[in-house]
Amino acid sequence: xxxxxxxxxxxxxxxxxxxxxxxxxxxxxxxxxxxxxxxxxxxxxxxxxxxxxxxxxxxxxxxxxxxxxxxxxxxxxxxxxxxxxxxxxxxxxxxxxxxxxxxxxxxxxxxxxxxxxxxxxxxxxxxxxxxxxxxxxxxxxxxxxxxxxxxxxxxxxxxxxxxxxxxxxxxxxxxxxxxxxxxxxxxxxxxxxxxxxxxxxxxxxxxxxxxxxxxxxxxxxxxxxxxxxxxxxxxxxxxxxxxxxxxxxxxxxxxxxxxxxxxxxxxxxxxxxxxxxxxxxxxxxxxxxxxxxxxxxxxxxxxxxxxxxxxxxxxxxxxxxxxxxxxxxxxxxxxxxxxxxxxxxxxxxxxxxxxxxxxxxxxxxxxxxxxxxxxxxxxxxxxxxxxxxxxxxxxxxxxxxxxxxxxxxxxxxxxxxxxxxxxxxxxxxxxxxxxxxxxxxxxxxxxxxxxxxxxxxxxxxxxxxxxxxxxxxxxxxxxxxxxxxxxxxxxxxxxxx
Ligand code: 5AD
Ligand code: SF4
Numbered sequence: 487x488x489x490x491x492x493x494x495x496x497x498x499x500x501x502x503x504x505x506x507x508x509x510x511x512x513x514x515x516x517x518x519x520x521x522x523x524x525x526x527x528x529x530x531x532x533x534x535x536x537x538x539x540x541x542x543x544x545x546x547x548x549x550x551x552x553x554x555x556x557x558x559x560x561x562x563x564x565x566x567x568x569x570x571x572x573x574x575x576x577x578x579x580x581x582x583x584x585x586x587x588x589x590x591x592x593x594x595x596x597x598x599x600x601x602x603x604x605x606x607x608x609x610x611x612x613x614x615x616x617x618x619x620x621x622x623x624x625x626x627x628x629x630x631x632x633x634x635x636x637x638x639x640x641x642x643x644x645x646x647x648x649x650x651x652x653x654x655x656x657x658x659x660x661x662x663x664x665x666x667x668x669x670x671x672x673x674x675x676x677x678x679x680x681x682x683x684x685x686x687x688x689x690x691x692x693x694x695x696x697x698x699x700x701x702x703x704x705x706x707x708x709x710x711x712x713x714x715x716x717x718x719x720x721x722x723x724x725x726x727x728x729x730x731x732x733x734x735x736x737x738x739x740x741x742x743x744x745x746x747x748x749x750x751x752x753x754x755x756x757x758x759x760x761x762x763x764x765x766x767x768x769x770x771x772x773x774x775x776x777x778x779x780x781x782x783x784x785x786x787x788x789x790x791x792x793x794x795x796x797x798x799x800x801x802x803x804x805x806x807x808x809x810x811x812x813x814x815x816x817x818x819x820x821x822x823x824x825x826x827x828x829x830x831x832x833x834x835x836x837x838x839x840x841x842x843x844x845x846x847x848x849x850x851x852x853x854x855x856x857x858x859x860x861x862x863x864x865x866x867x868x869x870x871x872x873x874x875x876x877x878x879x880x881x882x883x884x885x886x887x888x889x890x891x892x893x894x895x896x897x898x899x900x901x902x903x904x905x906x907x908x909x910x911x912x913x914x915x916x917x918x919x920x921x922x923x924x925x926x927x928x929x930x931x932x933x934x935x936x937x938x939x940x941x942x943x944x945x946x947x948x949x950x951x952x953x954x955x956x957x958x959x960x961x962x963x964x965x966x967x968x969x970x971x972x973x974x975x976x977x978x979x980x981x982x983x
Pocket of ligand 1: 588704705844876
């Protein structure tokens with residue numbers, strides 16, 4: 487039973503689930519097994535609906551990156567099929583936090599918000615709370631939750647998210663207790679489970695899971711496991727289904743997309759995958775994230791240069807401009823090789839926007855190292871950069887390195903880097919003033935009802951007077967005025983295909 491659920495076939499899938507015999511044997515095939523549990527959970531939700539006299543509400547809160555956002559769409563797809571009403575408020579019948587643990591402040595936010603949920607639960611004792619995502623893969627977190635957060639009903643990790651229907655069923659059958667299921671790792675990729683998209687016209691698609699790079703500051707390889715790629719046929723089929731359902735822009739997701747396909751039975755390069763994606767008719771824009779500089783091939787640069795669909799935006803995390811620190815970070819490139827790579831991209835694709843991630847305060851980092859980072863920022867001329875304060879993650883090699891930098895020094899260095907980054911990207915973004923560009927209209931402007939917000943191929947946002955019927959369409963907009971990091975514009979022609 488291979489089902490990709492979209493708006494058109496949701497009723498059909500629903501009818502299929504209705505027909506599943508929940509008193510029969512549990513199917514052996516993993517996908518069928520999860521549909522079987524969806525049928526079982528649906529009975530529980532129906533009973534709850536009767537008791538409440540309305541559909542129960544469920545709120546899914548996402549912390550962290552695009553991967554988590556995509557995982558949340560999978561959770562929402564299943565929750566809708568089993569009968570929940572998806573709501574925005576956390577004062578509801580079921581709340582799920584899809585957590586992140588890349589930096590410690592994300593963890594602290596989860597604990598803070600759990601305190602708030604405890605109050606809601608006191609007012610509504612049959613309320614259910616679930617936690618999932620990267621933070622749950624840390625044994626110390628589970629210990630703390632078991633000890634001090636007994637009111638949480640369901641806890642699962644990143645490797646067994648495909649078992650969500652089965653876990654939901656355990657939660658219902660566990661009568662208010664705490665259900666915990668965390669896997670250390672997995673090599674399983676389960677296809678064809680339902681997904682609900684946040685935007686009808688654009689979508690993220692996982693092309694691979696996990697990471698093998700073990701940068702010394704990073705917890706991701708420990709919580710997301712080893713690198714595994716999805717088969718190209720499965721990826722292409724998913725994108726075709728999305729395009730048939732109205733999607734015009736896709737974002738291929740992986741921790742290191744440049745090493746895509748290496749561990750497949752029939753190895754494929756990322757550039758080869760992109761070539762196949764490019765041929766999908768009706769698809770207008772292709773984005774991808776994240777590229778590790780050490781694996782970005784000439785084959786890929788040449789393909790991007792000639793592609794009509796690959797967006798003019800490349801995220802190329804630098805982390806540090808100091809070769810000494812890069813070595814300690816296990817990034818496997820030097821300041822010079824990174825600069826060479828960036829120069830090659832700028833030369834072959836002049837209109838390509840380059841964005842980056844920078845960490846300030848890695849153990850042993852000195853003022854001289856910061857000057858090296860600032861030098862790279864100046865030389866590469868980033869269009870956008872995310873600057874992070876180093877966060878010490880227990881279990882990573884960097885956590886036990888000598889020379890942890892004091893907070894006040896980190897703060898000073900951070901401000902210096904941030905200032906340079908902002909100065910450089912302000913200039914870069916401004917260069918398009920007066921030009922007419924294609925933007926994909928994404929939503930109504932949150933602040934001004936008369937404005938629509940769209941995204942240029944290079945990822946810059948543009949606000950312009952327009953109506954809601956433009957959402958999801960590609961339109962030509964003249965960039966009238968640059969306001970810092972975004973543009974105010976005006977539409978110059980009717981929609982563009
Ligand atoms: N501290 C600070 N930033 C980190 N990142 C990853 N791990 C850490 C950490 N321990 C940043 C990196 C990465 C981005 C997603 O998060 O810059 O590219
Ligand atoms: Fe973390 Fe490095 Fe893997 Fe990125 S490439 S997820 S920074 S270990």
